[in-house]
Amino acid sequence: MPEPLAPEPLVPEPATPEPLVTVVGVGADGWAGLPGPSREALLTAGVVVGSERQLALLGGAVGAERVPWPTPLLPALQGILQSHRGSGLVVLASGDPMFFGIGASIVRRLGPAAVRVLPHPSAVSLACARLGWPVQDVDVVSLVGRPLETIHPAVQPGRRLLVLVSDADGAAEISSLLRERGYGPSAVTVLEQLGGPAERVVRGTAATAATAHAPHDPLAVLAIECVAEPATVPLPRSPGLPDDEFDSDGQLTKREVRAVSIAALAPVPGQLLWDVGAGSGSVGIEWMRTHPACRAVAIEPRADRRERIARNARTLGVPALTIVDGAAPAALRGLPAPDAIFVGGGVSGAGVLDACVAALRPGGRLVANAVTVQAEGVLAAWHARLGGTLVRIAIQRAAPVGSFTGWRPALPVTQWSYLR
Ligand SMILES: C[S@@+](CC[C@H](N)C(=O)[O-])C[C@H]1O[C@@H](n2cnc3c(N)ncnc32)[C@H](O)[C@@H]1O
Structure with missing residues (x-):
């Protein structure tokens, strides 16, 4: 008889039971x-x-x-x-x-x-009971001890959100963030002291909330029905956000290549990515946006770029991205073991790919991109040694040529992906 599959206890049970x-x-x-x-x-x-x-x-x-x-x-x-x-x-x-x-x-x-x-009953069960919302159709975001921007990936047209807040300014701050993102018509309901004698439910919209709801009781849940303004373009959680959603000095893995790279990295909820030489941080940021449990470390030696990565991470709703100062391979030492590694530039750096391959556990994925002949040679050598997949991605974008339209090619990218 096969052993039943049971979740592994986090702490081994003691030989002599201790008091509960x-x-x-x-x-x-x-x-x-x-x-x-x-x-x-x-x-x-x-x-x-x-x-x-x-x-x-x-x-x-x-x-x-x-x-x-x-x-x-x-x-x-x-x-x-x-x-x-x-x-x-x-x-x-x-x-x-x-x-x-x-x-x-x-x-x-x-x-x-x-x-x-x-x-x-949790605050979410009580709020859903008051609102008549099915619990399973609601996205829950906790802002207790977390930056406000954590809410961004959950803000999608038509979605219902319940937001746990830790102070009396939650409704005003979130409403102002919703207005800035083009979600001003969203309904914002503040549910205070649920289940208690001082329970109060105040309804409004993100446009009115600053005056209608501020300040509210700090023990409150916000219920948001996200409504986008007509001109608002939704930012999906699936990778391949438009390039201009990222602040960048040019060090940006472009939209199409980014989407292909993240598909090859195969984000799995709860897993950790190393984004080596993170530039603008786009790959780690989009990896984290795929699921709230996804984690990433951006490794970047330049201070101005690290600041930019932090800004991009906040704007795009993943302020928990870890940013590490340093260059691979030295900066990789001591980092928590990754499930996937992206090397967007610098593949020819001495020891970089050796360290990345060595850090992979079974089932881990490595994706490395190159645009120069020299870097391409490095990837071809690794491919010959370990196998994996070597692809070339050539993107052309339509652009004006005089009064006509022509195809403007971007530098082709050679991509090696390897599953350990
Ligand atoms: C750290 S969380 C804990 C949630 C709690 N374990 C539960 O099941 O509701 C604390 C947040 O939950 C929300 N909350 C908890 N009880 C609440 C209540 N009775 N009325 C409104 N919000 C409540 C508030 O947003 C508060 O800041």
């Missing part, structure tokens, strides 16, 4: 809204840890010692878990503890077998 930590999701209605098992856990707890707001929601119902989270929380988490674990520890979380919540951070540290999670 219980994580209880609590809503804005506090004790009154808690189901029986969550109340039972709190009534039998020795210590209850939570934010000041969450602890206050319990009122006088719970007799356990109350410990407020320190700020910042994450560096202190392990120590707090260790010191109170043996005393019947219950941790409070807002809504569903496994949805952008402390539950996930605790499970990462202790392993799933050591944690009992008692969820409450």
Whole structure:
């Protein structure tokens, strides 16, 4: 009989089971809204840890010692878990503890077998209930601890978004970003204190939100129905954005070659790309736009280009792109292992392709582009040595020739792609 396929536990289970930590999701209605098992856990707890707001929601119902989270929380988490674990520890979380919540951070540290999670409806479930939106048709973006621009790839005509925000200016800031991107007619609804006695729902559009919604209660979800102005051209998540969406000093893998290169790199959700000699950052940026879980490192020795890459990453909605100062192969040392590597220029640099090939794990992809005869020779030699695919991409764009139109050729690109 084959072994059943089970997800690998993040932390090995200990030989002697340690006391469980219980994580209880609590809503804005506090004790009154808690189901029986969550109340039972709190009534039998020795210590209850939570934010000041969450602890206050319990009122006088719970007799356990109350410990407020320190700020910042994450560096202190392990120590707090260790010191109170043996005393019947219950941790409070807002809504569903496994949805952008402390539950996930605790499970990462202790392993799933050591944690009992008692969820409450999440802010997304409550918002969808109020709006009549099917949860599965909504894109969720959390801006808690993340830059505002993270929202860009999700803004697409006709899409419904729920945005988690961490302060009272969320609606005004997002509305101004929507207007700037040509999405001013979008409906923006602020849903405050969902499930609690102070619940409030305020409807408006991105055009009115700055006045209608500002400032709102900081415990709020924004519901956005994206409506583009007639002249707005959508920016899809699929690679091959127009070249002028990127600020560039000419160091840009052009649209058609970029689309072919990223197709060969084969972005898979959650995987990591090294963009070696990133120039304007377009390949790493478009790799990350394909899925919110995709990650990329742009390696670039020139400071002006690194600044430009950071700007492009923000404008195109992937501010989490990591930018590394340095040149390959030296700058590659110590980087997290990649799933795919793109070398857009500098393939003839000493040791560059050797280091890239060596960094690939089984299943990893390498795509290297060349425009000079010398670089093409390097790729041909690697192709002869390791196999893979060698293609030549010749693009011609229609352009005016006097009063007529002719084909203006770009320098042909030789591309070697290799699957380890
Ligand atoms: C770190 S996330 C945690 C989400 C939580 N685990 C859940 O399931 O809803 C915190 C954000 O969720 C949203 N949120 C949580 N509870 C809410 C409520 N009762 N009403 C409105 N928004 C809420 C706010 O945007 C808040 O900044």
